[in-house]
Amino acid sequence: MTTTIAITGKSGNGKTTIAKSMLYNLRQKYPEKSFLVVDNDLSTEFGFTFGHSVRETVYGIRSGKHEYKTGIPSKMTRQEYVEWAMEDIIFPLEENTDLLVTWLSPSKDCRCPITFEIANALTKLYDRYDFVIFDCEYDLKYLIQLVDYPIDTTIIVAIPTEESVALASRIMEASEKYAAEGQLGIVLNKVKSGIPENISVKLNESCMKILGVIPYDENLELNGIQKTSKIVNKAINDTIVRLNLPIME
Numbered sequence: 001m002t003t004t005i006a007i008t009g010k011s012g013n014g015k016t017t018i019a020k021s022m023l024y025n026l027r028q029k030y031p032e033k034s035f036l037v038v039d040n041d042l043s044t045e046f047g048f049t050f051g052h053s054v055r056e057t058v059y060g061i062r063s064g065k066h067e068y069k070t071g072i073p074s075k076m077t078r079q080e081y082v083e084w085a086m087e088d089i090i091f092p093l094e095e096n097t098d099l100l101v102t103w104l105s106p107s108k109d110c111r112c113p114i115t116f117e118i119a120n121a122l123t124k125l126y127d128r129y130d131f132v133i134f135d136c137e138y139d140l141k142y143l144i145q146l147v148d149y150p151i152d153t154t155i156i157v158a159i160p161t162e163e164s165v166a167l168a169s170r171i172m173e174a175s176e177k178y179a180a181e182g183q184l185g186i187v188l189n190k191v192k193s194g195i196p197e198n199i200s201v202k203l204n205e206s207c208m209k210i211l212g213v214i215p216y217d218e219n220l221e222l223n224g225i226q227k228t229s230k231i232v233n234k235a236i237n238d239t240i241v242r243l244n245l246p247i248m249e
Contacts, residue, residue, distance in 0.1 A: 002126055003247045006134040009157035010167055014189040017227040018157055019135040020049055021236040026131055033130035035097040041137045044101050049227040056089035057103040062114055082117040086125055105145040119147040139171045140178035153183040153243050155211060159190045160199045169206040183244050185209035190216045212239030
């Protein structure tokens with residue numbers, strides 16, 4: 001069974017840093033498991049944090065602009081062709097860890113055959129991995145437009161400001177119907193010296209479950225491209241213990 005974790009929130013709040021730390025910690029806990037990171041953020045920067053520029057995307061398949069590494073096999077059905085193309089764009093990050101970049105998603109009203117064929121191919125792909133971590137564009141809606149795949153835990157990343165918490169509340173409302181029965185909550189990032197009282201009040205008013213608190217690490221501001229922090233890794237490790245992940249049951 002595949003365990004899925006979606007990292008959502010406004011750009012600049014630390015989604016990619018937390019997604020990378022989540023990957024790091026889960027790999028430490030489950031070294032024998034397989035991992036897929038789905039970069040669903042339009043900035044497509046997850047690969048950069050590992051020193052790679054990944055240009056092959058799901059959108060490239062959809063638009064017909066993907067340049068294949070090998071010749072296209074003959075006598076394929078359309079579905080077989082899309083599934084074969086999907087294999088062609090998977091990027092190996094590390095041992096047992098792959099990256100898939102989506103980029104642009106179809107509109108929610110699109111009913112063209114390629115949309116369904118890509119959704120079917122993605123479902124089969126996700127099913128192959130023990131863990132799939134989604135680095136999302138804002139909320140779950142943009143992700144679900146690709147394929148409606150069950151999400152076990154959805155994390156909304158916010159920073160300790162009233163504006164960010166208010167936005168996180170709107171993201172939660174927009175994501176609830178897509179999260180289905182999965183766990184949905186907030187991770188408060190870049191916290192310098194405890195959660196300010198006004199932020200605690202806002203969180204309580206919004207009835208948002210706090211899944212974790214991540215301390216501020218100034219080193220990330222100086223060398224943010226690597227998105228790596230011992231402080232963040234420790235906090236995410238503590239957060240994972242509190243998550244209701246199916247693999248831990």
